[in-house]
Amino acid sequence: MLLVSKPILGADEKAALVAAIESGWITMGERVREFEQTFARLHETEDSVAVSSCTAALHLILYALGIGPGDEVLVPSLTFVATANSVLYVGARPVFVDIESPALPLMSLEEAEAKCTARTKAVILVHFGGYLADRDAWQAFAARKGLLLIEDAAHAPGLPAAGTFGEAAAFSFYGNKNMTTAEGGAIIARSRALREKIRQARSHGMTSSTRQRLASRSPDYDVTMLGFNHRMDELRAAVGLVQLKRLKDWNDIRRRLSLHYRQLIAQRCPSILVPFTNEWLSAHHLMPVVLPATIGRQTLIDHLRGQGIQTTIHYPPVHRLTFYNDLYPNCHLPRTDAFAYRELTLPLHPEMTADIVELVVGALVSGMDAELPAEAIA
Numbered sequence: 342m343l344l345v346s347k348p349i350l351g352a353d354e355k356a357a358l359v360a361a362i363e364s365g366w367i368t369m370g371e372r373v374r375e376f377e378q379t380f381a382r383l384h385e386t387e388d389s390v391a392v393s394s395c396t397a398a399l400h401l402i403l404y405a406l407g408i409g410p411g412d413e414v415l416v417p418s419l420t421f422v423a424t425a426n427s428v429l430y431v432g433a434r435p436v437f438v439d440i441e442s443p444a445l446p447l448m449s450l451e452e453a454e455a456k457c458t459a460r461t462k463a464v465i466l467v468h469f470g471g472y473l474a475d476r477d478a479w480q481a482f483a484a485r486k487g488l489l490l491i492e493d494a495a496h497a498p499g500l501p502a503a504g505t506f507g508e509a510a511a512f513s514f515y516g517n518k519n520m521t522t523a524e525g526g527a528i529i530a531r532s533r534a535l536r537e538k539i540r541q542a543r544s545h546g547m548t549s550s551t552r553q554r555l556a557s558r559s560p561d562y563d564v565t566m567l568g569f570n571h572r573m574d575e576l577r578a579a580v581g582l583v584q585l586k587r588l589k590d591w592n593d594i595r596r597r598l599s600l601h602y603r604q605l606i607a608q609r610c611p612s613i614l615v616p617f618t619n620e621w622l623s624a625h626h627l628m629p630v631v632l633p634a635t636i637g638r639q640t641l642i643d644h645l646r647g648q649g650i651q652t653t654i655h656y657p658p659v660h661r662l663t664f665y666n667d668l669y670p671n672c673h674l675p676r677t678d679a680f681a682y683r684e685l686t687l688p689l690h691p692e693m694t695a696d697i698v699e700l701v702v703g704a705l706v707s708g709m710d711a712e713l714p715a716e717a718i719a
């Protein structure tokens with residue numbers, strides 16, 4: 342089966358894991374610190390904080406920024422549920438904002454403006470599929486409205502422009518991302534003070550880490566805030582350090598494969614819409630396409646699966662998930678619904694080649710030619 346995404350792990354990751362195990366120190370220590378510094382260098386920024394997941398990263402950012410009960414945070418519904426969940430974790434309310442259009446499935450600035458209230462404190466931008474939101478426009482909006490700007494950059498590790506928009510950005514190293522530590526995440530924060538607050542909140546609010554206490558004369562510590570256990574560990578950092586060496590090359594392969602997809606789809610099945618443009622700044626995490634309304638998506642998914650090609654959907658809109666629909670039943674996001682109903686994510690990972698892209702597009706063409714019936718619109 343050709344998978345939509347695939348972790349690339351080999352002898353170097355194995356060796357790094359063995360070395361971490363043999364070091365005798367497996368919880369957060371020097372490898373995690375080295376990972377933070379290497380990730381920061383790759384993003385051309387001063388420092389970063391490594392955590393257990395991107396979800397933990399979002400939680401820590403909102404918490405450290407003091408967002409809480411009574412506050413509202415603008416979020417897209419076209420995202421993974423973790424973006425909205427993190428807002429609920431701190432007791433605030435996520436306010437879902439529609440996308441611009443099927444060709445530009447990022448949060449609409451106009452809609453964001455319309456949904457601002459006196460309670461709105463922050464906006465979380467999601468760089469959907471690795472395609473970056475418009476930095477200047479969102480910075481101007483946040484400044485005008487007095488909002489904190491946060492990036493959910495789960496899809497954009499290795500792209501230095503991600504992490505430069507606002508107060509802080511959260512990255513994911515989950516197994517299907519552009520690089521992986523199995524589970525894992527990182528935070529880039531603009532100010533040192535915010536970064537240090539996040540660092541402390543990551544580990545129970547303690548004033549020193551186990552490793553620091555081992556290295557110092559004083560075994561004592563204090564707790565000066567409510568904290569969490571959102572730490573990364575040495576095994577993940579060891580794998581991550583190997584992956585970081587290859588991330589830029591992998592992102593470049595993703596870029597070339599995306600371009601190839603775009604060109605072939607334009608030639609061979611022009612009724613399929615490929616969002617964004619060739620030139621759009623992107624880490625090319627996903628290869629999303631939008632099917633014409635006449636094509637039955639599930640039938641096409643089955644057709645592709647029959648040819649050994651996995652496809653997925655990004656995303657079932659968060660406001661449509663039972664939990665959120667029960668919480669906020671009157672949420673209407675017609676452009677998000679229309680996109681999500683017709684979206685299909687094609688395989689894209691660095692072990693693919695141009696030939697495999699051609700194979701996928703060939704299978705799409707044959708599926709489209711079969712004039713698969715459209716399902717009734719839900």
Ligand SMILES: Cc1ncc(COP(=O)(O)O)c(C=O)c1O
Pocket residue numbers: 394395396397420421423424467493495496512513514515525526
């Ligand atoms: C947009 C987005 N935000 C947040 C997350 C959560 O990442 P993690 O699994 O590292 O917690 C994901 C993961 O898929 C994601 O796609």
